[in-house]
Amino acid sequence: MKYLLYLSVGLIFFFTSCEDKKNTSAVPSEVTSEAEKNSEEKNDISEEKASAKQKRTYPEITNQNMVEFLTKYGAENPETEVLVSTQHGDIEIELYRDTPLHRANFIYLVKQKYFDGSFFHRVVPNFIIQGGNSDNVKTTKKRAAIGNAYLLPAELENGRKHSYGTVSGAKEYRENPDNRTAPFEFFIFLGPQSSTGHLNGNYTIFGKVTKGMDVVEKIANLPADEGDWPLQNVYIKAEVLQ
Template sequence: MTTRLSIKTTEGDIIIRLYDETPGHRDNFLRLAKEGYFNGTLFHRVIEDFMIQGGDPDSKNAPKGKMLGTGGPDYTLPAEFVYPRYFHKRGALSAARTGDDVNPDRESSGSQFYIVWGKTYKPAELKQMERQMELQQEQEIFNQLAKQHHEQIMDLRRNRNRAGLQELQDNLIEETKKLCRQNGKPAFTSEQTEAYTTLGGTPFLDNQYTVFGEVEEGLDVVERIQHCPTDRNDRPIEDIKIENITLL
């Protein structure tokens, strides 16, 4: 069953579809919408050629200039990455979250979301991103292996065993290379490449934030919102309000 909702804003209506493959995010968003949780909230963070963000309950009736973006229910949602099937193309609906330093499992905010605008990319730019993704994969695997050998590393350091540390590091590097070969090099699919070079989006967010839906109608409204003037905290100068979100 397709779940479609209308986000009624002061700039016009945006029709979204929620993905069944991300049931935790779908059901949570639908429940909050039915409860009227989003009614009167603002698109409190807007960055041109990037995205528009809403869902902060603290934005209701917030005075001009107030910094927003930390509000939400007292829970987070486990990440539901369905990648590369769902990615950050223009119009993607994704869950906001705190950074990896305090949120290594990349759990989503209980209510805050963003709609992607982004920009179009040249094929050469995507190739460069693939190389960066490859380096990131190598670093993440190496860090995981090092974490597994934490006690051994600490013992070698306490004993000032430089030769042992070097040998362990060499072994971890070889194991990292082996696992990377098994995983294969990260690469954009043909669908992603087509979308990012023609429609646009934010490929650098892929597999980092949960994409749980997309805009079906009203991209012109998203475009107007992402063009609006903002203050130094990326809050629109003139409030852009979500009047309600209703099930279609």
Template sequence: MLTISLFFLSGSIKAQTTFVRLSTSKGNILIKLYDETPHHRDNFVRLVKKGLFRDQEFNRVIKDFVSQGGELDETILKREKLNPNVPAERLAAEIRTELFHKKGALGAGRDDNPEKSSFLDQIYLVQGKIQTDAELDALEVKKGIKFSASQREVYKKIGGIPRLDNDYTVFGEIIEGLAVAEAINAVATDKNDRPLKKEAFTITILDKKEIRKPVKQ
């Protein structure tokens, strides 16, 4: 896993332009944001610069599924219901077949709107499970999609949530600190999937010098 992580990290620096650090009580997570989803990337960077993701918390953690942070669905939808004359704010979907819900992917949460547009400030880290060829075959039939050979390889080796593909925007991925994300996803929660102990995090944008450091280690 370390070799794979370093391989992706060294390639990521050449291919992508924006990296962030998610600092948690369990360690740091390094994430690259995809240039292929520029609106989600830029919206996320804007919110980070505004301080929205400073001392935030993982407020919904579902084991072997996702670890979610930012504003909850219920809070967003309640506010919108109380202000029916104010247009709902959503970010147009940037769903690309090559950006998929492998373990470690960063996605944007949303409600069940038909356009599949995203909430502005709700994110999730994919945990998921190892998939089999039979499970992937069944999903292809059910969803009318086709997984590439490389996607199948990833889903069978490290896992993910392929049933979310083509329905939610994936706009980044973990390139270092996957074990930290696993630890967060394993915390004890209540019946509403909220961690029993606050799992706080702060997100910062990295400069080029900070990005290169892990590659030299």
């Protein structure tokens, strides 16, 4: 009986010991996994901070420093080709060098990722599609960070006329006798020449579509509300090609 009692106690101790070892081995793996997760999150935060710090190296653009800043930026960033991507297809744009402030401004906005997440927010069949705005609060924050109070001087000396596929800057209407351009929005013209009377000489043309006018046409004909806002948002992503 004494031998059986010792044997029973020994078996209970053996099985209990195995179960504890199993549970103990599971805890460190969970802790290690959590530590790795925290490390990855810290790296992500560090990268975001580094990216934000890099973006802050540029000053806020104002009407006072705009010409100087964009002239210098344009000299350091001479690219003229941009890809605008949407869920309906891609649009390639060539920017003109004889509108240097508009070209530099557009390249700057693309490189600052301003257009990413914005929309083609106005579509008019046989006339224009207009992009660079959205109802997303991130767009408002991006404008504030870049400088939401400056306007670009009109660059109309080349005498260029609106034609199929030209890219122009949208215009601030109120108190704007000098036809200054609102820097964050642009439109692509696709209407007939008979529709250009109020555009020519009033809106700066700073580029043209070189590929993807079929996409522009598709976007222009999307269903829209009474304010010409597409019923389904047309998201933009832009990058510099060369």
